[in-house]
Amino acid sequence: MAQNARITAVLGPTNTGKTHYAIERMLGYRSGVIGLPLRLLAREVYDKIVAARGPSVVALVTGEERIVPPRAQYWVCTVEAMPEGMGADFVAIDEIQLCADPERGHVFTDRLMRARGLKETIFMGSDTMRGPIAQLVPGVEFMRRERMSKLTYTGPKKISRMKPRSAIVGFSVEDVYAIAELIRRQRGGAAVVMGALSPRTRNAQVELYQNGDVDFLVATDAIGMGLNLDIDHVAFSSIIKFDGRRMRYLQSNELAQIAGRAGRGMADGSFGVTGEAPNLPEETVDAIEEHRFEPVRKLQWRSAALRFATIDSLIRSLEEVPQHQLLHRAREADDLMALKSLQSVAEIRARASDAASVRLLWDVCRIPDFRGISHNEHASLLEQIFRFLHENGRVPNDWMARQIQRIDRVEGDIDTLSKRLAFIRTWTYVAQRAGWVDDETHWRDETRAVEDRLSDALHQRLTQRFVDRRTSVLLRRLKQKEALLAEVNDQGEVTVEGEFVGRLEGFRFRQDKDATGQEAKTLRQASLQALAPHFHLRADRFYNAPDTEIDFTEQGGLMWGDQAVGRLVKGDDALKPSVVAFVDDEAGADVAQKVQRRLQHFIDRKIAALFEPLLALARDEALSGLARGFAFQLVENFGIIPRGQVADQVKELDQDARGALRKHGVRFGQFTIFLPLVLKPAPTRLRLVLWSLSRGLDDFPEAPPPGMVTVPALAGMPDGFFAMSGYRAAGERAIRIDMLERLADLLRAQDSRAGFEANADILSITGMTLEQFADLMQGLGYSAERGEREKAKPVVEAPAAEGEAAETTEAPAEAAEAPAEPEAPEIEVFFTFTWGGNRRQGGKPRGERSERPRGKPADRGERSEKQGDRPRGPKKGGKPRGDKPRQQGAKTFEARPPRKEKAIDPDNPFAAALMGLKGKS
Numbered sequence: 069m070a071q072n073a074r075i076t077a078v079l080g081p082t083n084t085g086k087t088h089y090a091i092e093r094m095l096g097y098r099s100g101v102i103g104l105p106l107r108l109l110a111r112e113v114y115d116k117i118v119a120a121r122g123p124s125v126v127a128l129v130t131g132e133e134r135i136v137p138p139r140a141q142y143w144v145c146t147v148e149a150m151p152e153g154m155g156a157d158f159v160a161i162d163e164i165q166l167c168a169d170p171e172r173g174h175v176f177t178d179r180l181m182r183a184r185g186l187k188e189t190i191f192m193g194s195d196t197m198r199g200p201i202a203q204l205v206p207g208v209e210f211m212r213r214e215r216m217s218k219l220t221y222t223g224p225k226k227i228s229r230m231k232p233r234s235a236i237v238g239f240s241v242e243d244v245y246a247i248a249e250l251i252r253r254q255r256g257g258a259a260v261v262m263g264a265l266s267p268r269t270r271n272a273q274v275e276l277y278q279n280g281d282v283d284f285l286v287a288t289d290a291i292g293m294g295l296n297l298d299i300d301h302v303a304f305s306s307i308i309k310f311d312g313r314r315m316r317y318l319q320s321n322e323l324a325q326i327a328g329r330a331g332r333g334m335a336d337g338s339f340g341v342t343g344e345a346p347n348l349p350e351e352t353v354d355a356i357e358e359h360r361f362e363p364v365r366k367l368q369w370r371s372a373a374l375r376f377a378t379i380d381s382l383i384r385s386l387e388e389v390p391q392h393q394l395l396h397r398a399r400e401a402d403d404l405m406a407l408k409s410l411q412s413v414a415e416i417r418a419r420a421s422d423a424a425s426v427r428l429l430w431d432v433c434r435i436p437d438f439r440g441i442s443h444n445e446h447a448s449l450l451e452q453i454f455r456f457l458h459e460n461g462r463v464p465n466d467w468m469a470r471q472i473q474r475i476d477r478v479e480g481d482i483d484t485l486s487k488r489l490a491f492i493r494t495w496t497y498v499a500q501r502a503g504w505v506d507d508e509t510h511w512r513d514e515t516r517a518v519e520d521r522l523s524d525a526l527h528q529r530l531t532q533r534f535v536d537r538r539t540s541v542l543l544r545r546l547k548q549k550e551a552l553l554a555e556v557n558d559q560g561e562v563t564v565e566g567e568f569v570g571r572l573e574g575f576r577f578r579q580d581k582d583a584t585g586q587e588a589k590t591l592r593q594a595s596l597q598a599l600a601p602h603f604h605l606r607a608d609r610f611y612n613a614p615d616t617e618i619d620f621t622e623q624g625g626l627m628w629g630d631q632a633v634g635r636l637v638k639g640d641d642a643l644k645p646s647v648v649a650f651v652d653d654e655a656g657a658d659v660a661q662k663v664q665r666r667l668q669h670f671i672d673r674k675i676a677a678l679f680e681p682l683l684a685l686a687r688d689e690a691l692s693g694l695a696r697g698f699a700f701q702l703v704e705n706f707g708i709i710p711r712g713q714v715a716d717q718v719k720e721l722d723q724d725a726r727g728a729l730r731k732h733g734v735r736f737g738q739f740t741i742f743l744p745l746v747l748k749p750a751p752t753r754l755r756l757v758l759w760s761l762s763r764g765l766d767d768f769p770e771a772p773p774p775g776m777v778t779v780p781a782l783a784g785m786p787d788g789f790f791a792m793s794g795y796r797a798a799g800e801r802a803i804r805i806d807m808l809e810r811l812a813d814l815l816r817a818q819d820s821r822a823g824f825e826a827n828a829d830i831l832s833i834t835g836m837t838l839e840q841f842a843d844l845m846q847g848l849g850y851s852a853e854r855g856e857r858e859k860a861k862p863v864v865e866a867p868a869a870e871g872e873a874a875e876t877t878e879a880p881a882e883a884a885e886a887p888a889e890p891e892a893p894e895i896e897v898f899f900t901f902t903w904g905g906n907r908r909q910g911g912k913p914r915g916e917r918s919e920r921p922r923g924k925p926a927d928r929g930e931r932s933e934k935q936g937d938r939p940r941g942p943k944k945g946g947k948p949r950g951d952k953p954r955q956q957g958a959k960t961f962e963a964r965p966p967r968k969e970k971a972i973d974p975d976n977p978f979a980a981a982l983m984g985l986k987g988k989s
Contacts, residue, residue, distance in 0.1 A: 074188045075205060077164070079195040080213035081359040082328025083337075086192040089213075090160040091117065094142060097187060100158030103147040103179060105166055105293045107132065111267040112296070114144040131436060132496040132519075133267075134512065148175050150183065159185035163293055164193035165321075165364060167200065170311065173368025174398035180204060182372060196321060196364045203394055204367075217331040221353040222340040225303065228254050232283035234301040236342060237326055239289060239309035242601040245482075246555075247305055247343070248286040248534040249597060257282040257535030263290035266489055268523035273530060282535055292326035302330040305343040320352050321361040369395035374430070376423040379411050382430060402446075406433040409447035416451060419458045429454055431501070438493040442612050453498070463498060463505050471495055476518045478525035482533060483604045484658050485526040492519050556602050562595045569595055574631040575603060575610075575651040575663055596654040603655035607662045618670045622770045624757050626667050634667045642704065642762040643675055643683070675758075678751040681743050682707045685732045695725035702734065706755045707746040708791050708805070711739055737809040739796055747794045747806055749774035759792045769793075777835050778803045778844070798847030801840065807833055820850070820903040842899045851904040859894040 078086050091113065094100035104110045107130045114128040114135075127140035129149045143151065147161065161183060167176040180191065181204055191201060191208075201208055227236065227250055236251070236258075238244045244260060251258040259277040261270055277285045278298060285291075285299065289309070304326075307318050323339075331337025339356070341348060355361055371388040375381040386404050389397055407430065410416045420429045432454045437446040456463045472495055475488045492515060498504055499511035555563050560572035569592075570579040577599055579592055610628055619627050626634040632650055639646040649664040676683065685691075686703045698717055702709060711718065718736065721729075726736065733743050746755065753771045760768035769789050772779045781790070781797040795802035803811070811833050818824040826841055834841055842852040 073184065073186060075184070075191075075208045076189070076211055077191045077193075077198070077201045077205075077208050078211045078213060079193060079198060081194070081215045082325060083215050083217055083331060083333075084213035085216065086213060087113070087162055090162070090190050090192055093188065093190060094158045094160060095120065097157035097185075099141045099154075099156045100160070100185070101143040101145065101150060101154065101156045101183075102160040103145050103150045103162065103183070105147060105163040105172075106263065106290065107146055108263070108265075108267055108270050108290065109162075109293055110144050110146050111271075117142055117144060132493045132500065133516075134500040147179055148172075150179065152183075155186060157185055157187045158189075159183050160190040160192065162192045164191040164201070165197050166193075167197065167367040168364045170313075170368060170399055171401070174370035174401070177367045177369050177395070178372050180367075194321060194325075194361070195359070196361050199363050199365075200367055200394055204392070215328075215359065217334055218336045219327060219331060219357055220336065220338045221348065221357060222301070222338045224341045224345070224347055227251060227303075227342055230255075230284065230303060230342065231301060233299060234283075234303060235285040235287055235291060235297070235299045235329065236303045236305055237287055237289060237291070238305045241288075241483075241486075242605060243305055244286050244288060245601045251284050251286065252534050255284060258284040258286045260530050260534055261285060261287040261291060263288055264486060264490065265526070266519055266523040268520055269489075269527045269530075272523075272527040276531070276535065286534075289322075289326050291329050292322075296332065297329065298332055299330050300335070300337060302327045302337070302339045303342040304339070304345050305341075306345050307341070307348070319361075320355040323348075323352065324356040324359065324361065327356055365394075366396040367394060368398040370398045370401075376426040376430070379407070379417065379420050379426055379429065382426055383407060383411070402437050403430075403434045405443060406437075406447050406450050409443070410451055410454070413451060416454065419454070425458060428457055432457065435494065435497055438490045438497070439487075440490065441608075449494070457504060461503070465506055468495065468498075468505060468511065472514060472518060476521070478521055480658070481656055482526065482529045483601075484656070485522055485529060487658075489519065489522045489526065492522060556599060562599065572599060572602060572606075574628060574633040575606065575649070575655055575659060577652055577654075596652070599652075600654070600656075603652070603659045607655075607659040611662050611666045613666075615670055615673060618667070620671065620674070620754070620757060622753065622757060623768045624761060626671070633663060636671065636757065636761060638761045638764065642706070642758055643679065645671060645758060645761055647671060674754065678754050679707070679746060681733050681745045685729075685734070685743075688732065691728055693725065694720055694722075695728050698725070698729065699732075702741070702743070706759060706792060707743040708755075708794065709741045710791055710796070711737065711741055714741065735809070737805070738812040739808055740791070740805040742805060744806060747804070752794050756789075756792055759788070763788075772802075776804070777807050777833070778840075781847075798845075799843035800847075801836075801844060803834060803844060818901075820901070823853075823900040823902045825898055825900060838897065838899060842901075845899075845901050849904055850901045853900045853902075855898050855900065856895050857898065859896040 078089060080086065090102060094102060095117070102113065104113060110128065110130055111133075114126060117126045121142065123135075124137050125139055125141040127137065127143045128135040129143060129145045129151065131146065131149055143154070143156070145151070147166075161176065161179050164176060164180060167173050167180055169176070180201070183189070191197075191205075195212065198210060202210075227247065230236070236247050238247055241262065241264075244262060248258045248260050259273040259282050261273055265273070274285075274297065276282050285297065291297065291299075304323070307323065308315055309318060310316075327337075327339035329337075330339055369390045369392075371385055371390075373385060375385045383404070386407075387397070410429065410433065416429070420426045432450050435450060435453070437443075439446065453463060456467070472492070475491050475495075477488070478485070480488070496512075496515040496519060499508065499515050502508070505511045556572060557563075561568060562570045562572060562577065568580065570577055572578075577592070577595060579595070610633070613628065617629060618633075620636065621627060624636040625632055626636065626647065634647050634649040636645045637648055647664055647667040649660055649667060651660040651663050682703055685699050688699070691699050694717070698714070698721060701714065701717070718741070730736075733745055735742055735744060745751070749771070752774075756771050757768060763786065765786060769785060772793055772795065778801045779795060781800055781802040790797045790802050791805075794805055796805050796808055811830065814830050814833070826838065826845075831838070831841055834844065836844065842854070846852050
């Protein structure tokens with residue numbers, strides 16, 4: 069910059085002609101650059117300069133547009149897209165007070181400190197920036213410009229009484245739609261202007277207002293940034309907005325920026341509030357009318373001296389702390405968040421190994437998140453684009469074409485078209501970057517054509533919905549003087565004209581009012597019109613909700629908190645159920661698809677997490693032959709198979725096959741083949757739901773309470789229920805299958821032929837009383853003989869005798885002389901258990917002995933998991949090796965004839981061992 073270059077700060081309120089002054093100054097030089105805060109405003113200024121000098125010398129550069137003729141002299145840009153190092157004679161920055169904006173302020177601060185024209189530089193904005201500019205820009209001159217018209221506060225006013233040529237301002241899409249709908253019913257129609265609209269749609273909507281087709285404009289605060297419209301009155305429907313982090317009240321200078329759109333040129337304007345917005349405080353009104361505001365004290369700043377040696381050094385340079393007391397380090401922007409996300413990807417770190425690659429990665433991270441779906445999805449898209457650019461230097465044409473083709477559809481409602489417009493802005497941005505695509509001209513034209521088609525379709529939908537001069541359907545049908553107004557509060561309660569009519573449950577409207585006939589139909593229509601924006605906003609929140617907020621019920625329902633949003637249905641595979649979303653038709657196909665897609669993601673991840681051992685078994689390519697077939701049976705049965713059902717297949721498995729299955733945690737129990745990890749409460753609850761779906765049950769049985777060793781064996785349960793719940797029915801109760809296998813290990817040490825009693829270790833496993841345990845054993849195929857005997861008394865020691873003497877001393881003399889009566893003996897009940905081979909009652913399975921994990925070689929067979937490396941041999945109290953049973957002594961402690969020797973039951977796994985021994989003797 070030349071030493072005699074002039075730097076001027078043109079400060080003042082709205083409607084002072086600052087932007088017009090800067091354009092005139094720029095056209096007085098050979099070349100110039102002007103930076104504007106909005107793409108819409110840049111387009112408006114571009115059109116003005118083209119009208120004055122022709123299109124051959126004027127360039128337009130924004131994130132999504134790039135019109136650069138070969139002989140361009142004047143560059144109209146958004147502030148973020150301003151080219152650096154051009155050496156233009158003139159540079160201007162509009163709305164310089166945005167240096168204090170938390171989102172974009174660091175960009176404006178950078179331009180304030182570094183952007184200079186060779187001959188003249190102008191900063192335009194609010195007078196609140198005088199102090200910071202004076203401190204940061206040496207040699208600056210200040211020019212104060214006064215408002216050309218008067219701005220007056222008129223207080224609150226209903227929308228139905230709003231005067232024509234008014235703009236009603238809302239701070240969310242939901243508010244804008246609701247207000248525009250109300251004006252359509254009451255006043256004939258309204259144009260809609262939002263910052264998210266494309267310039268083509270915005271211009272078409274403004275044209276409706278400017279040419280008098282409608283008398284009202286409904287807009288967001290986007291109209292506050294220099295858009296010039298013929299507005300007489302500005303009404304705030306709210307003074308609270310969401311700033312990207314939290315809900316907050318607007319400050320006086322922010323309200324003034326928007327209210328200042330009222331009045332143009334020498335025509336006076338007014339501002340006020342409407343709807344639920346409170347009356348503005350007197351001090352706020354005075355500040356706006358007199359244009360006196362608190363000066364800006366801190367500017368957002370981020371270092372422009374970036375170091376691209378490594379990703380870490382780039383991040384450190386972006387997070388540097390400013391040295392000037394006036395500057396405040398900007399909060400983490402989207403581009404820095406994306407860079408940190410990609411830094412954690414190992415492949416990206418490997419690719420970004422030099423300065424050029426790091427610089428490319430940073431350029432990719434600066435692609436704005438136009439879609440606004442989620443941070444992770446945006447980072448994933450950036451990761452894919454970086455891979456393409458790093459590998460090939462270009463984004464592939466076929467991939468680019470597929471992305472655009474999916475968006476190039478003009479059917480759908482307003483929200484659908486708005487989303488597609490947001491999506492196409494991403495590819496328009498990519499097409500504008502030099503060297504990112506093969507044929508830049510082709511892709512720029514292609515994305516522009518798609519944006520134009522979507523813009524025209526969106527303008528048509530907005531006009532159809534919000535511009536209707538006929539009286540509303542509700543007004544005609546209910547014969548009221550005013551149209552019905554439907555509202556939805558934060559709890560989902562829907563009211564029409566203040567009367568409660570229903571509730572929004574998930575994505576379905578539940579009408580609650582006792583209305584009938586045409587009244588009920590009309591009320592429902594009014595309610596659903598108010599719900600249309602809520603469906604989309606709620607669907608967006610639901611899609612980004614964590615899995616912890618979603619759950620399934622034991623009847624296959626899908627819940628979002630306490631609201632039902634869908635249900636599971638049978639799929640092609642038992643472990644891959646499908647999802648049906650509960651969404652009203654009025655919500656639209658996009659909402660239904662988004663809800664259904666989120667629910668499918670949830671249940672797929674839930675199954676993958678809870679049944680990971682089972683899915684790993686199915687994926688193991690090392691399994692072959694009989695082992696692979698047995699693995700598929702386990703998967704089909706959700707990891708639990710009663711041994712009796714597969715006894716023959718188990719016999720055919722050799723030790724190598726069993727070992728391969730055991731590596732996946734498969735346990736070959738005496739009664740059940742199962743994976744212990746799937747017996748936990750969470751997999752059990754889900755397993756019963758999936759099993760019920762696969763069986764086509766109308767009423768799904770519920771899982772037993774977690775932590776219970778035995779539960780009542782309820783009658784009438786579907787076949788296979790107890791196995792799927794992780795239990796085995798035996799008598800009046802069902803025992804958990806893993807505890808049953810522990811019980812079987814202890815029973816092996818008992819003489820089940822001669823009879824045995826349950827000891828404390830055996831009873832402690834089940835936690836049952838002796839009578840309950842007897843019933844359980846009978847259900848497992850044992851016979852239980854009840855007996856009674858005299859309970860053994862403890863030996864009386866000397867202290868006890870002294871106590872007796874003391875008692876005798878205290879007793880009367882007559883009692884001492886009477887003979888002592890003998891004490892009645894205490895009787896205890898016991899049971900003797902013998903194996904009865906009762907197959908029908910759920911006894912021991914047919915086939916070979918219970919399976920045990922492989923260990924070191926032993927004398928014969930496999931060992932029990934509880935026995936470790938102890939070789940198997942004759943057990944204590946077990947069956948003898950000879951033809952006749954060895955005498956074991958009395959087991960029942962009662963007189964009875966000697967037992968007749970029973971024939972060996974071939975189905976008894978313990979008898980099978982005995983038969984094997986006999987065959988060798």
